[in-house]
Amino acid sequence: LQLFHDSRHRLPPGPWPLPLIGNLHQLDHLPHRSLARLAARHGPLMSLRLGAILTIVASSPDTAREILQRHNADIAARSIGDSMRACGHCERSVLCLPPRRKWRALRRLGAAELFSPQRLAATWFHRQEAVAGLVRRVSDHAARGESVDIGGAAHAAALGLLSRTMLSADLDSGTAREVSDIVDEASVLAAGPNVSDFFPALAAADLQGVRRRMARLVRRMYAIIDEQIERRKHSHAAGEARRNDLLDVMLDKEGELEEESTDDMRRHHTIRGLFTDLFTGGETTSHTIECALAELLQAPNSMRKVQEELKSVIGTKHQIEETDISKLPYLQAVVKETLRLHPPVPLPPYEAEATVEIQGYTIPKGTKVLINIWAINRCADAWVEPNKFMPERFLRTEVNFMGRDFQLIPFGAGRRICLGLPLAYLICPRRPHHQVYRLHQARWNNHQVKLHQLMSSMDQLLVAELNNYNKRFTKEDDKDTPRLNQRGELRRTSSAWQNCHEETYGCPVLCGLAPVVVLRSFGDRVEVFAVSVSLFPSLGRIQPWSAHDLIRIPYLTSVVQTMAFFLACISSLLFIFLTTYIFQPHLDARRRLPPGPRRLPVIGNLHNMGRRNPPHRAFARLADCYGPLVSVRLGGVRAVVASSSDAAREVLQEHNAELAGAAAWTRGTRAATTPTPSSRSRRAASGLATEAMLAPRRLAELGTAREEQARELVRGVAEAAEAGEPVDVARAVFPRVAGVLWRSMFSEGEDGLDAATELELGDVVREAVVVAAAPNLSDYFPVLAAADQLGVRCRMEKLVGWTYALIDRPIERRRRARAAGEPRKGDLLDAALDMEGGGEVDGDDEGWVMNQDTMRGMFMDLLVAGSGSTTSTI
Ligand code: HEM
Incomplete structure (x- = not known):
């Protein structure tokens, strides 16, 4: 049904989705690559269904510009993965918050206190120290001829740098290792595919346990941050000098940023959220450094050019200043080319907060929007040989990654562009060049760099998993x-x-x-x-x-x-469903049922009903072949049809006590608001109606009203006939009949039911009759009734709701009149109100009570049954 719903929107083109899983089968372990392959076939603006989620993917510079520049006001909210909801982290994370007050405040704080030019200038020595430490480590290993886990070393250095900038201190080595492990594991969890993200209805169950595992990591990270906060508070209390770093500033502003809370999980939650995000940001930097070195090791020419540039600019200097970066154009080109080919965040997810039109296509509100940075950075229209590592291309162009040139957006663009861009910009070019320089000096043999040693420390987890498999x-x-x-x-x-x-x-x-x-x-x-x-x-x-x-x-x-587990569950259900329906005809054959046509598996005799003829005619044809008492199976429902006067007498007279229940197949149209009538309440209601509405005295009283309605009907038809216009007799008769019934039940004329409402009531009742009589899948397959596939119950509910609201009005008016002591009218409504609260409650389901609901049901039944049959007779 969702797929059918999608096809009615003007969505961008995309691959044909399968029911239930949508296009999930077309994604492999690297979704940005699979999506790029699909985009090559379906276009740069593509729509897919990932499980239950409608997703739009932008894969070209132009479509990214449309979304991140032109429609950024409407598409700036994040689509949040279920793992980010662990411990409510998404409510305090600048990565996840919607673009409103709190998100703006946090971004402003980060930009001013951490990444502003003044702050970055003031903290240059921290970066200098962190880089020197990393270089020392690499050259020590190189001097000893040992291989180095560059990813791990770079990540440790990035975390050291961040902690110095945010907390003005290094984390002790145990805590630093723990933070690094937490960030590694959290990145894997957040980036990995999660069933809860594709089927939000299943999110509460957390089937893969991703949210649970993430919650453990978030709690650990918050505890580490809390420890730092406590230490800082003690040092303030002891009168130590302020450090004016991010932690000091956030502690000063805590009152503005969050409400006081005694709940342990909510204390310092803004600081916890921002610090966790920033520590996670460090991973992207180490990933870039790692990839740059991996590319250089595979491109000896580029490696030689970097080394020569370094030799000529740095010479014999041991330390490299940030100001040297501008003198190293080739190194900068290497970093840009690495970010182009290996963006660490290849698919930032957004959510449309309003329906927007892009390139003539509709992106409905609530849609997930993915910017495929990986595909955009490799766009063949923007780059020559886009998949090749060629730093030289950046020596000839002014293209930059600051979010204005949409063919190169490794940091994203628009309002949500990477918060850490200014810092990343400063540290990325420095690290590879330090390392390349030192590696060169130590004559490091690049044969020693084995592929797996270039992996980030995440691979330890994989190795453990592989061993597990083994x-x-x-x-x-x-x-x-x-x-x-x-x-x-x-x-x-x-x-x-x-x-x-x-x-x-x-x-x-x-x-x-x-x-x-x-x-x-x-x-x-x-x-x-x-x-x-x-x-x-x-x-x-x-x-x-x-x-x-x-x-x-x-x-x-x-x-x-x-x-697979789900498919197994669904196929088991389907199997049970089908076998039940397949074997039912065999079970029927073993009972002594009246004769009837052969049943097919699942559908039974539905095919005998014909598509055009009404069912009574189809049953009459069957009676000609099989006799006056025919048994049939309509889907999952067994039915016996009586088609002769003798058979009818047996059913309606001799066995009337046992056979007077409502047909099972009215279940599908039975609106949720209609109370299921028990046979005793139905008997009571019909007794009441016969006595108070259809008694000869009452019918005589309303004779004038009926005559008036008939005259109006004839007048209307005659006018139309004189004008030579065709007349829809049913449409003309229905409101009149409904009006007469209304007056008989409530003794109200024009004052109660004006002409326009009478006309509308006629239309509603007529539609209810049609809906109730139309074939409905839920009636033939009661197990499917809950799903209401054809929407029949939903339509009926609307009609019933409207009529109930109308019926409530005279009931309310009469209650007020009776309370004011006005004289009784002696009609059906008075009789029903007299009985209110009474009834027969005897504990079993046969009990009934006359109340507002029973009254509504009774009046509605009389309206539908009375006007439907009378109109069709006329
Ligand atoms: C090479 C380094 C880095 C790259 C390539 C990178 C890339 C990105 C990208 C593509 C986004 C998503 C932008 C979007 O939604 O359009 C992002 C967001 C973000 N990045 Fe970075 N990043 C890097 C380094 C850092 C660092 C060092 C930090 C902080 C210390 C950081 C903090 C953030 C934050 C907080 C956001 C969320 C912004 C928001 O949603 O409002 N990043 N980054």
Whole structure:
């Protein structure tokens, strides 16, 4: 139904979604790449359904400009992943907050206290120290001929730098390691696919446990930040000098930024939120440094040019100043080219806060909007050989990443452009050049840099996971099984493996959905490939996984397994549903039912009903073949049709006591607001109606009103006939009949029901008759009734609601008149009000009470049944 709903909007083009999963099957472990491939086929503004979420993806500089510049006022809110809701973090995170007062205040604070030119100038020595420490570490390793985990070292240095800038102090080594681990794990959790993000209705269940794991990390991070806050408060209390850093400023402004709270999770929540975001920002910087070095190691020419530039500008100087950066154009070009090819945030997610039109297409309010920075930065129209690492391209162009040139937006653009851009701008160019310079001096042999050592420290987690797979899927005592050790190196346990060039692991679990990990060894070099065998064809192909991609294996698996679990649940339900309907005809055949046509599985005899003829005619034809008492199966409902006077007498006279219940198949149209009438309450209501409305005395009293209505009807028809116009008899008769019934029930004339309302009442009652008589899937398959696929109950509810509101008016007026002591009118309404509160409550479902609801139901039934049948007779 959602897909049907989408097709009615003028959405941008996109791949055809499957029911339930939408286009999820077309995404693989690197969604920005899969989306870029799809965009090449469907265009730079593309719509998809990711599970239940309508998503628009912008993949070209022009579409990004439209969204982040022209429509930025309407598309500036974040689409928040479920993991970010852990411990309410999204309510205090500048990353997630909607673009309103608090978000503006936090951004202003960050911009003024951390990233303003004055602040950055005042804190240059912190950066100098952090970089010097990193360089020392790298050169020590290099001097000893040891390999270095550059990602881990760069991340530690970035965190050190951030803590010095925010807290004017280093975190102790244990805490720094813990923060680094938390940030690593949190980034993986937040970036990994999560079923809750694609099916928000399931979010409460947190099926993959992502929110739970994130909550543990957030709580730990908040505890570390709280510790720093407490320390600072003690130092203030002890009269130590203020440091005027971000923490001091935020403590001063805490009163303005948050309400006082005694709740432990809400204390200092603004400081906790902002500091957590800023610590997380450090990861992007180390990722960039790592990628720049990885690219340089694979491009000897570029490496040589950087080294020569450094030699000529820096010479024998041991320390490099920030002012030197402007004299190093080639190094700057290397950083820009790295950010172009490897943006650390490739798909920032937004949400449309209003419906907007872009390039003639509609983006409805509430849609998720993804800016595919990865695809935009590689746009073939903007760049020559877009996938090649060519820093030289930036020596010839003024293009910059400050958010104005939309062909290069690694930091995003518009109102939500990266908050840390000024800092990142200063530290990114410095680090690679320090490292390259030192590596060169120490004659570091780049053969020693193994692929996995360039991974960030996140890969430890992956290695543990891979080992888990190995343990689970291979025999523990199998000596031939190569294992990855904790440092990510392959342990070769036998000579057989030494000679083997390819080995495959994995075993099919749950519908064959487990990943198969393939390790290839070429002499010294190890490459890791993964193949995922799944129900989804696009996941089934073999894909080479680079070191960076490797981390995604467990996450891809978890989402695929969760999806598989759901598919298994849904297919089981479908299986039960189908088998029930398939076997029902066989069960029927074993009972001594009246004769009837052969039933088909699932639909039973629905096909015998014909598409055009009304059911009574179809049943009459069946009676000609099978006799006056025919048994049929209408979907899931068994029915017996009586078609002769004898059969009717047996049903309506002899067995009337047992066969007087309402047909089961009226369930689908029964509006939720209508109380289910028990047979006793129905009997009571019909007794009341016969006595108070249809008694000869009462009918005689209303004779004049009926005659007046008939005269008006004839007058209307005659006028139309004179003018030569056709007359819709049903439309003319319905309001008259409904009007007569209204007067009989409530004794109200023009004063109670004016001509316009009478006409509307006629239309509503007429529509209710049509809706109730139309075929409805819910009547034939009661298990589907809750879903109301054809929307029949929903339509009926609207009509019933309108009529109930109308019926309430005379009831209210009469209550007031009776309270004021006005004389009784002796009509059905008076009789019903006399009985109010009375009834027969005997505990079982046969009990009933006369109350407002019973009255509404009774009056509505009389209106629909009375006017429907009378009009069709006329
Ligand atoms: C190479 C370094 C970095 C890159 C490439 C980068 C990239 C990005 C990108 C693409 C966004 C999303 C922008 C959008 O939604 O349009 C972002 C947001 C953000 N970044 Fe960075 N970033 C880097 C470094 C940093 C650093 C060092 C910090 C802080 C210490 C930081 C803090 C933030 C914050 C707080 C936001 C959220 C802004 C908001 O939603 O209002 N970033 N970054």
